[in-house]
Amino acid sequence: MIGFSDSHPWLEQISRQETLINGCSKIQPAEIEELKLSSLDHILVDQKHKFLYCYVPKVACTNWKRVMMVLTGSSNVTNLLEIPSNEAHSENSTLRLSQFPFKEATEYLKTYTTFMMVRHPMERLLSAFRNKFEGNLTSSKYFQRRYGRRIIKKYRLLGSKNYRKQEQSRRPLGSDVTLNEFVQYLINEGLKSNEHWTSIYDLCHPCKINYTFIGKYEHLTEDTESILSIIKAPPVKFPMTNSAHTKSKVREYFQMLPLKYMHSLYTLYRNDFLLFDYNLESVLGYDFG
The missing domain is CATH 3.40.50 (Rossmann fold)
Structure with missing residues (x-):
């Protein structure tokens, strides 16, 4: 060694x-x-x-x-x-x-x-979400245009008040993706898009x-x-x-998600959890195992 x-x-x-x-x-x-x-x-x-x-x-x-x-x-x-x-x-x-x-x-x-x-x-994923979809940097704007528009179009109800309000104000689509919508995108389309x-x-x-x-x-x-x-x-x-800043917000963000989404995320990142000795106790208070 x-x-x-x-x-x-x-x-x-x-x-x-x-x-x-x-x-x-x-x-x-x-x-x-x-x-x-x-x-x-x-x-x-x-x-x-x-x-x-x-x-x-x-x-x-x-x-x-x-x-x-x-x-x-x-x-x-x-x-x-x-x-x-x-x-x-x-x-x-x-x-x-x-x-x-x-x-x-x-x-x-x-x-x-x-x-x-x-x-x-989950800490890494939240850091990416906050930086790319809640941020105001040039790189954030790129992600909001490149991925956010598609996520909102596909995973937000078109008739919702939020969507209509966004259309009326003519804000760039993709600038207000929620974690719920982003996670739906990952669950349905996989992790390898970026x-x-x-x-x-x-x-x-x-x-x-x-x-x-x-x-x-x-x-x-x-x-x-x-x-x-x-x-x-x-x-x-x-x-x-x-x-x-990210670590302290992991539980706050992910506890808002349906439990079935957390199960799906755990499955998507199963190998990372398994290989590097991480679990969901810090996020949910218990682990799926």
């Missing part, structure tokens, strides 16, 4: 790996897709430090993409926040594993330090890729320090964001 820093609770990391292995053993082999070059699109490559990072939207990925830009030398800033978020998310900010020949890519998977950061499925709500299982393929280190969003500070120490990265001050 690659040496962990003395300050890292390595027993916790071993526990996470064991949970992942046990979870993968419970997933039907037919569900575990064969790795293809196109399926490695979310894995960013740092050849200098022999490091692979699978990015997951709404799991500190903007700041981690900024870190990757510094590690790979595509940016030389000392304050990561000086890198605009749109620059961090640009297609050419960091090389992706899918850009390499498959033989070379698989060799990197065998020999490089591999890392992913995970988060409670990376912001696609499961971590489908983005990072943890049952096919042997990850050296599994970070958890709730331990972002210590896990970030540990992985950067492992790869012997230069001093990088990782910007810490306050996730309490």
Whole structure:
């Protein structure tokens, strides 16, 4: 095993790996897709430090993409926040594993330090919903036009007062999607329409890729320090964001949903719950098991 820093609770990391292995053993082999070059699109490559990072939207990925830009030398800033978020998310900010020949890519998977950061499925989903459908950023407007219009048209009663009021005021359709409507959309049409709500299982393929280190969003500070120490990265001050705003609202939002919707969401994200040791107690007060 690659040496962990003395300050890292390595027993916790071993526990996470064991949970992942046990979870993968419970997933039907037919569900575990064969790795293809196109399926490695979310894995960013740092050849200098022999490091692979699978990015997951709404799991500190903007700041981690900024870190990757510094590690790979595509940016030389000392304050990561000086890198605009749109620059961090640009297609050419960091090389992706899918850009390499498959033989070379698989060799990197065998020999490089591999890392992913995970988060409670419902907390991550709520963060995506609030950011993309309740936000006022340019990216939010895109999501409201691209997805919100369709969601409202298909999952809101056309004769409702809210819909008529929206038509009369000529507000852009999609700017007031409710969580109930969004969840109906996911249940009926699946998670793969956008990376912001696609499961971590489908983005990072943890049952096919042997990850050296599994970070958890709730331990972002210590896990970030540990992985950067492992790869012997230069001093990088990782910007810490306050996730309490979303975490404190998870129960408030999801308890408004019908229980059958929660059952369906649990089924959609079952593999993420299973592989990364999460449950619904923090959301509902009990777990479906």
